[in-house]
Amino acid sequence: MPSNVATYSADPAARSALVTVALVGAEFGWGSSGKLSAVLSALRDRSAPPLRFVGLASGLGRPLLAEHTVDDWYDLPDDPGRLAPTVREIVRSQGVRAAVVVLDGAAATALLAVGVPTVFVDSLPFLWSEGDRAALPLDATVYCAQKSVELPPECMDVLADAPGLRWVEAVIARPRASESERGAGRSTGRPYRRALVSLGGLRAPRLGDPAHYPRLVVPAALEALAAHGVEEVHIAGNLPGDLAGRLIDASVAPPRTTTGPLGHGAFLDRLDDCDVLLTSPGLTTLLEAGDLNVPTVCLPPQNLSQIFNGRYHSQALKAPLRVLWPKYVLAEDDALALRSEGEDHALELIYGAIGAAAQGDHRQAVSHTLRDGVLEALRRSAGVDDWGALTTAVGTGGAAQVADALLGVLGPTDRLSRPA
Structure with a gap:
């Protein structure tokens, strides 16, 4: 038993x-x-x-x-x-x-x-x-x-x-709040002031070291948020141990940066209260953010489904709101080409590419490229009128x-x- x-x-x-x-x-x-x-x-x-x-x-x-x-x-x-x-x-x-x-x-x-x-x-x-x-x-x-x-x-x-x-x-x-109450305290101006960073999927089978992805992405996201005027950010998700705290560089992160996992209800409350969400593009998170009409930027994909999710999100919102890996780290079309052999073959390529980038000599360059990508996506987000378009499309x-x-x-x- x-x-x-x-x-x-x-x-x-x-x-x-x-x-x-x-x-x-x-x-x-x-x-x-x-x-x-x-x-x-x-x-x-x-x-x-x-x-x-x-x-x-x-x-x-x-x-x-x-x-x-x-x-x-x-x-x-x-x-x-x-x-x-x-x-x-x-x-x-x-x-x-x-x-x-x-x-x-x-x-x-x-x-x-x-x-x-x-x-x-x-x-x-x-x-x-x-x-x-x-x-x-x-x-x-x-x-x-x-x-x-x-x-x-x-x-x-x-x-x-x-x-x-x-x-x-x-x-x-x-959401527990009514339609009229959702996002009532959210600023409609730019730059954003309160952000939520959400990372999921970090304990997937065959992933190897779950710290590789956040080591590349979290510092880049925090630096971009600070540059965009964000003053408060919470990092949520199933990160290993106290890794998120160790990835915070006080010299470049927003002044009030906190970390810690959130239960489902607490996550939805925090999501409804923030000005912008940065998330690894898990589909449930994207749909929940859309239901709350929360401005959302997709961080680089961690797995095969997140490539699709990020593309669908940008397609529905009619704006390039996802951050891509540099081509020398991962070319998405290479992963998609392996899909006909089964998801596992594509995952092997994706996980290997992220691990190599996190441990290689170009790690700092990758992080800087991602920082610039996040900042550019945040700026482009100002042109989006309907953040619920993806959710509306599927009900x-x-x-x-x-x-x-x-x-x-x-x-x-x-x-x-x-x-x-």
Whole structure:
């Protein structure tokens, strides 16, 4: 059995009256857990059967789910041969009746194999090609693919074989503030005064040293923000240890610079209160910023999906608002050319290029180039009128749609039976 790493157990008699749903997020970054958090919030707003939640994997993103009641958390083994029996035992011991899985194809497949009806959330459908087919749970009970501003034909060919395919809008948490209250304290002038820097995806599998990316990007971003007149900045994300603090050079950073991870609700509050966001282009963060109409600049991509996300963001806003790696570090088209062989091949190139830049003789030159790129993007941002264009293009009702899919899978509670 996996280690039970956190327990919030209810009274056993009360637990027996609840319908147990398993939650799984990919061990890649915080985006999948942010989506789970949004779905759980949507379930609270519905007339649902009494539900109880247990979590599998999602180790990186568990802090984002702290505001929700999850009875037990289980780690899953890295060894593929141990995954199926581990999942089977969790399902048996916890009485799991259904599951919501975000981007973890292996976990979804294991749950389906033991008879658990599974809603799979795919927020990156544009990414897939024939080389990824084997890793996708195309036989999921409901395969919720998130809408995108562009869908390459190769991904459509793969998803056509998902019988439970259902297109959903952006799976994001809706702000607690009303439409009229969002960004009420945000300055409309330039330069910006309060900034948020967000870095996610730094603990992805096969990444190697998660410090390489922030060593190159954080000093460059801080120097550019200070040059643009920013006085206050907070650095958030899943950075290793106290790395962010060690990367702050007081001589060039904005005068009030703080660091530290933020829970999902706290992140949205901080996002709504800032004048500008600088972020590694994770899709959930870009969509949430768009929903709050926050000016956003994309930092250089950390992985394959972020190349697409940054391009889609600039395309929707009709302005070049993303910072590119120097060509001698990474040529994006080289990474995209490897996509037909599967995402892993492209990731190997991207991670290797960032690692080489962080450890090479040209590290300082790379950082200076990135600083100039951030500063130029900040200046160009003054010409953008509608910061919500990307989010508007894909809609914001995805969390509710996934919640409804789960409730549809569960059906009337008196007809539910435990999986074998």
